[in-house]
Amino acid sequence: MKNLKKLFNPKGLIGSTLVILVVLIAIFAPLIIPPEYATRMDMRARLSPPDFSHWLGTDQLGRDLFYRMMLGARTSINIATSAVLMSLIIGLPLGLMSGYFGGRVDNVLMRLVDTLLSFPALLLALTISAVLGPSMQNTIIAIGIAFTPYLARLIRGEALRVSQMPYVEAAISSGATHLRLIIGHVLPNIMPVIIVQSTISLAFAILAEAGLSFLGLGTQPPEASWGLMIQASRDYLDRAPWTALVPGTAVALTVLGLNMFGDVLRDVLDPRSD
Amino acid sequence: MAATGDILSMNNLETKKPVVSINDLQVKFKSDGETVIAVNKISFNVHAGETVCLVGESGSGKSVTSLSLMRLVEFGGGEITNGSLVLERNNKQVKNLVEADASTMRSIRGNEVGMIFQEPMTSLNPVFTIERQLTDGLRLHTNLSGGETREKALQLLKEVRIPDPEKRLRQYPHELSGGMRQRVVIAMAMACRPRLLIADEPTTALDVTIQAEILALINRLKHETGMAVLFITHDMAVVAQMADRVVVMYRGDMIEEAPVEKIFSEPKEDYTKALLAAVPQLGEMAGTSEPRPLDIPGHETLQKNQTKNLTARQETVLEVQNLITRFPVYGGVFRRKVANVHAVENVSFSIKKGETMALVGESGCGKSTCGRSILRLVEPVSGQILLNNQNILALNSHELRKTRRDMQMIFQDPFASLNPYMTLRDQIAEPLKNFGLVSKSEIEDIICDMLRKVELPLGFLKRFPHELSGGQRQRVAIARAIVVNPSLVVADEAVSALDVSVQAQVLNLMMALQDQLGLSYLFISHDMAVVERVSHKVGVMYLGRLVEHGSRAQIFENPQHEYTKSLMAAVPIADPKQRNISGDISFKPIPSPVFPVDQVIESPIYKEVETGHWVLTNK
Numbered sequence: 001m002k003n004l005k006k007l008f009n010p011k012g013l014i015g016s017t018l019v020i021l022v023v024l025i026a027i028f029a030p031l032i033i034p035p036e037y038a039t040r041m042d043m044r045a046r047l048s049p050p051d052f053s054h055w056l057g058t059d060q061l062g063r064d065l066f067y068r069m070m071l072g073a074r075t076s077i078n079i080a081t082s083a084v085l086m087s088l089i090i091g092l093p094l095g096l097m098s099g100y101f102g103g104r105v106d107n108v109l110m111r112l113v114d115t116l117l118s119f120p121a122l123l124l125a126l127t128i129s130a131v132l133g134p135s136m137q138n139t140i141i142a143i144g145i146a147f148t149p150y151l152a153r154l155i156r157g158e159a160l161r162v163s164q165m166p167y168v169e170a171a172i173s174s175g176a177t178h179l180r181l182i183i184g185h186v187l188p189n190i191m192p193v194i195i196v197q198s199t200i201s202l203a204f205a206i207l208a209e210a211g212l213s214f215l216g217l218g219t220q221p222p223e224a225s226w227g228l229m230i231q232a233s234r235d236y237l238d239r240a241p242w243t244a245l246v247p248g249t250a251v252a253l254t255v256l257g258l259n260m261f262g263d264v265l266r267d268v269l270d271p272r273s274d
Numbered sequence: 275m276a277a278t279g280d281i282l283s284m285n286n287l288e289t290k291k292p293v294v295s296i297n298d299l300q301v302k303f304k305s306d307g308e309t310v311i312a313v314n315k316i317s318f319n320v321h322a323g324e325t326v327c328l329v330g331e332s333g334s335g336k337s338v339t340s341l342s343l344m345r346l347v348e349f350g351g352g353e354i355t356n357g358s359l360v361l362e363r364n365n366k367q368v369k370n371l372v373e374a375d376a377s378t379m380r381s382i383r384g385n386e387v388g389m390i391f392q393e394p395m396t397s398l399n400p401v402f403t404i405e406r407q408l409t410d411g412l413r414l415h416t417n418l419s420g421g422e423t424r425e426k427a428l429q430l431l432k433e434v435r436i437p438d439p440e441k442r443l444r445q446y447p448h449e450l451s452g453g454m455r456q457r458v459v460i461a462m463a464m465a466c467r468p469r470l471l472i473a474d475e476p477t478t479a480l481d482v483t484i485q486a487e488i489l490a491l492i493n494r495l496k497h498e499t500g501m502a503v504l505f506i507t508h509d510m511a512v513v514a515q516m517a518d519r520v521v522v523m524y525r526g527d528m529i530e531e532a533p534v535e536k537i538f539s540e541p542k543e544d545y546t547k548a549l550l551a552a553v554p555q556l557g558e559m560a561g562t563s564e565p566r567p568l569d570i571p572g573h574e575t576l577q578k579n580q581t582k583n584l585t586a587r588q589e590t591v592l593e594v595q596n597l598i599t600r601f602p603v604y605g606g607v608f609r610r611k612v613a614n615v616h617a618v619e620n621v622s623f624s625i626k627k628g629e630t631m632a633l634v635g636e637s638g639c640g641k642s643t644c645g646r647s648i649l650r651l652v653e654p655v656s657g658q659i660l661l662n663n664q665n666i667l668a669l670n671s672h673e674l675r676k677t678r679r680d681m682q683m684i685f686q687d688p689f690a691s692l693n694p695y696m697t698l699r700d701q702i703a704e705p706l707k708n709f710g711l712v713s714k715s716e717i718e719d720i721i722c723d724m725l726r727k728v729e730l731p732l733g734f735l736k737r738f739p740h741e742l743s744g745g746q747r748q749r750v751a752i753a754r755a756i757v758v759n760p761s762l763v764v765a766d767e768a769v770s771a772l773d774v775s776v777q778a779q780v781l782n783l784m785m786a787l788q789d790q791l792g793l794s795y796l797f798i799s800h801d802m803a804v805v806e807r808v809s810h811k812v813g814v815m816y817l818g819r820l821v822e823h824g825s826r827a828q829i830f831e832n833p834q835h836e837y838t839k840s841l842m843a844a845v846p847i848a849d850p851k852q853r854n855i856s857g858d859i860s861f862k863p864i865p866s867p868v869f870p871v872d873q874v875i876e877s878p879i880y881k882e883v884e885t886g887h888w889v890l891t892n893k
Contacts, residue, residue: 166691173649173683174705174754175675188695271738272694 003268012264018257026077029070037067039222047240057242059232063222065246072224073250079140079218079225080205084198086144091151092194098152099159100182110156116149122211129217139218143208147201154197158190165189192266199262203255226251292319293362293469293502294343294387300356301338301347312338312352313526318519320470325496325503327513327534329549330523331773332744336506339523340472343504344389345371345379361386364469385415388463392475394455398447404431404458405443411465430461434491435860451863453484457491464495471496474506481636482800483861486844489515490859508773510553511803511848514538515855522546534850552778554803555848560831565630565808567785568778590660591761591794592625592648596877597657599640599647603868616867617643618654619818620878625762625811628788630795632805632826634841635815636864641798644815645764648796649681650674662761679709682755686767688747692739698750699735705758724753727790728783745776749783756787764796769804781808802845806830814838817867819878824887834889 006012042062050057056065098109116124128142162168163186171185210227212218219225226247233243299316302309313335320326328336341347343359359371364386369378383389391397398407408427412418418426424443431439434457447455456476463471473492477485489512496503505516513520517534522545530543541547551569559566599618602611617640625631633641647654650666659666661681669677682705685691692701702721706712712720725732728749739747748768755763765784769777785808787793799805805812806826813823814837822835833839840862846855869875880888 166685166687167693169651170683170685170691170751170754171693171704171708172651173678173681174758175678175708176704177675177708180708185693189693270695271697272740 003271006264006267009264011260015257015260015262015264018253019261022073022077022254022257025070026074030074033067033070035071037064038071038224039063047236047243049240050242056246057240059229059243060236060240065229065243068224068229069226069246069250072226072229072247075136075219075223075225076206076209076227076251077254079136079143079209080202082140083143083147083205083208084201086140087147087151087201088194088198090144091148092155094148095152095155096159096182096186099156099161100163100178100186102160102163106156110153113149113152113156116145117153121146121150122208125208125212126215126217129212134217134220136219139209139212142212142217143205146208147205151197151201154193155190158193159186162186162189191269195262195266195269199258202258203251206251206254291362291368292321294504295319295360296339296343296357297360298357299339299342299354299359301335301342301352302355303350303352305351311526313342313523316357316523316528318521318528318531320502320504322469322502323496323500324518325493325505325516327517327520328504328506328523329508329510329513329520331508331549331775333525334523335526336523337474338526340389340474340504340506343371343470343472344383344387345374346383362469381415384411384463384468385466386468387470387472388466388468390456390459390463390471390473390476393479394452394459395447395479397459398455400447402446403443404445404447404450407447407458408443408462408465411462415466426465427461430465431458433464433495434458434461436461452480453487453863456480456484456488460488460491460495464499467499468501470502470504472504472506475508476505477512478507478509482802483636483840483844485512486846486855487859487861489846489855492516493855509846510550510774511555511846514848514850515846515853517850522549538848538850548775550848552774553848554778554807556803556806556842556845557830557847559806559826561827563825563827565785565810565826567782568807570775570778570782589627590624591627591629591662592796593658593660594624594648595622595658595660597621597644597647597654597659599643599652599654601652611871613868613870614873616640616818616869616875618647619875621657621813621815621818621820623811623813623820623823625794625796627761627794628792629811630788630797630809631811631813632797632799632809633813633815634799634802634805636800636841638864638867639815640818640867641815642766645683645766645796645798648762649678649683649764651683676709679705679711679758680760681762681764682758682760684748684751684755684763684765684768687771688744688751689739689771691751692747694739696738697735698737698739698742701739701750702753702757705754709758711758720757724757727756727787728753743776744772745780748772748776748780752780752783752787756791756793759791760793762794762796764798766798767800768797770799770801777804784808802841803848814841817864819890821890822888824884828884828887832884832887834883834887 007016040063042058045054045058046062047060048054048058054064056069058064094109098106125142125146128145129138132138132141168181168185171181206227209218209225210230213225213228214231219228221228229247230244236243297317300314301312303312316339318326328339330336338347338352342354347354354372360368361371362368405424405427408430409423412423412426427443428439431442436442436454436457450458477488480488492503493516507513514534519531520534520537521531522529524545529545537546538550541550548570554568597618598620600614600616603613603615604610605612621644623631633644635641643652646652648659654667657667664677666677699721702724703717706717706720721735722732725734730746730749769780772780781804788795797805797809809826811823812826812829813820814829814835816837822829822838829838833842843854844861876892878890879892881891882888
């Protein structure tokens with residue numbers, strides 16, 4: 001793959017470095033840092049700005065933001081990737097079938113999706129996790145289901161477009177089966193859209209988890225997650241902006257890294273770019 | 275009429291100053307740090323009352339030259355790096371457009387220089403009425419009041435011979451047909467009485483009868499107003515009909531410039547000769563019974579093995595009987611079927627082994643739907659399709675998939691008919707794998723053999739479609755179609771998207787393969803001259819019906835149906851001495867093929883005027 005060298009252009013380097021960094025933190029931070037570091041309170045050092053003893057400052061309960069950020073990475077990344085993966089597992093076949101077969105299949109599936117779409121994603125996630133009860137697994141299910149209709153709609157539109165391309169018709173007359181057409185011809189051609197949408201969804205999933213945590217349904221305090229940290233910082237923005245900046249920057253850098261990585265990945269997979 | 279006008283303008287050339295004079299023009303495009311020279315050292319003049327045709331194949335820089343004149347090339351990332359574009363303005367002052375500032379250019383564009391674009395569907399704004407589109411330029415460039423601009427717009431529509439001009443002013447572009455829209459575009463370009471009219475492939479997207487009307491219109495307007503016309507085209511037949519002088523371009527260079535008669539009678543440059551040789555001419559096949567490969571200078575002409583063909587052409591490969599394909603139109607609150615588009619209406623014909631049957635007709639006549647119905651890429655309503663005596667319409671989806679092996683298709687657009695994510699090897703191997711015809715070890719040999727057959731280098735196997743030119747892609751599409759040894763190949767406008775020289779090569783390849791493999795082609799095309807060159811039998815389609823069919827000689831040398839005759843009359847002849855496109859030409863517009871659900875359609879009655887030559891006698 002001569003396209004692989006695209007990974008090493010500036011955009012690809014920055015993107016993959018950020019992604020690898022975040023993944024390494026998510027995996028290794030909890031193995032290196034004792035878990036109580038994230039929950040240890042120091043009432044004398046509440047809302048203290050970054051200094052030598054607390055590199056990134058502390059929150060309203062005097063907990064060290066650096067450790068909370070490092071240890072919260074696993075929760076946030078875990079929930080976000082699992083939720084997006086889940087929405088892909090449900091949404092991709094739905095969208096592909098809907099767009100490819102069209103007609104009655106399309107009508108039935110898309111009405112289903114439209115019903116889900118008529119609820120705001122967060123409200124839907126809220127309802128689902130309220131019904132299932134607060135736990136990490138249920139948070140993933142809630143966000144995953146809430147994101148599915150958007151993905152399914154998008155994939156359906158793309159699949160519909162690609163299914164009408166002459167090369168698909170050519171493949172039909174070359175005797176391709178439905179499975180071969182969907183997997184071999186439609187799917188590769190909508191991959192770019194799926195990659196870009198998935199990386200953006202990851203960012204939204206991190207924030208959605210924050211919303212659920214804020215309402216008491218996502219990550220349960222005193223556990224740390226980036227979303228929870230952002231929500232907690234809300235009341236102290238004027239006095240201690242670092243409480244929002246630290247997890248906010250973590251989310252922003254992750255999202256930036258993912259988007260750049262997604263873009264480059266799309267180019268790597270596309271034989272047309274050279 | 276036309277001839278005398280031409281002579282007059284020719285005589286004036288020596289004394290008059292040119293309207294526009296292009297000297298040593300060079301345009302560069304920058305992309306990703308690379309600089310590409312799009313046109314280089316272009317110099318020619320256009321005089322008042324004269325049509326200069328800029329002719330060349332895609333990528334020759336002809337459009338870039340015309341866009342430079344409007345200084346529109348800068349909007350596409352180009353840069354005029356050398357030369358001058360001197361325009362004689364309305365006030366008789368000369369202005370070098372290369373140095374003109376933005377406001378000067380605005381006062382020139384649409385005012386002193388008018389432009390007609392290729393695609394009438396997209397060069398009109400869909401949300402404005404025709405009146406608004408026509409008066410916009412007038413309001414900008416003249417001091418006319420609202421009422422006066424309306425008067426002027428009406429007069430312009432009359433000038434371009436649009437029926438019901440008052441009604442048209444209130445209509446939106448989508449309510450007009452393609453030809454009508456192009457007339458509006460011409461009216462817009464003519465609104466301010468430009469000194470120079472630039473027409474960039476104005477008829478390429480139009481049907482042949484509409485093309486004839488539009489070409490005649492441009493010619494008439496030129497004679498009436500005495501404006502200079504810069505006409506850009508790739509079509510040598512159009513050049514022969516329109517040009518006073520011709521500038522031939524190739525890859526950004528000017529190859530040759532000469533009066534039109536000279537270009538056609540004694541072309542100097544090899545490229546011009548090749549270009550002319552590659553163009554099939556309507557009528558040149560008179561008196562022959564077999565298709566003949568095109569002459570490509572530098573290639574030895576392949577002689578068709580006639581005797582072999584004649585003996586082989588006995589068994590019937592395809593028999594189509596009373597084929598009807600209709601598309602439902604849904605409407606109303608409950609999305610019920612309110613009407614039918616009668617795309618193919620009771621069509622019957624047959625093709626023998628090794629034979630090419632051509633379906634010709636204008637857009638919307640149902641020729642493509644007919645081809646797709648035979649492969650059941652669309653489902654026909656009724657009829658019978660017998661491929662090697664097997665009824666295609668009676669097959670279930672499993673059997674149909676197996677039977678498709680025997681009928682393959684070549685599509686029009688070689689850029690869209692190959693999956694961009696698959697290597698050429700995989701594209702050609704796909705049908706072999708799908709049908710499970712051969713073992714893995716044999717596949718490589720077969721693919722290499724196919725590449726040799728379609729005359730592509732073996733090194734292409736690992737390439738992706740975007741790395742190929744249009745002609746090479748179409749060769750891959752042909753290889754993919756014939757790799758499973760089908761008895762019937764449906765070629766749907768297979769060469770329409772290609773440049774003439776490439777078109778000639780692909781046509782020759784298709785004919786050679788027919789000889790080698792005994793293929794039968796259903797050749798669907800709008801191009802009468804190409805059809806005459808390649809086919810044994812011809813069917814003319816109009817409004818879903820086959821109005822006339824018979825052998826090639828019968829149809830082309832003795833057309834009987836009124837529609838066939840008008841189609842033939844509209845084809846521009848690639849000979850400047852035979853100008854058939856002049857004066858006022860208007861053909862009957864094609865009526866709508868949409869009928870109410872309960873419409874009773876009479877079955878067609880054919881009369882056999884000679885053996886095997888059938889003409890539709892009822893409507």
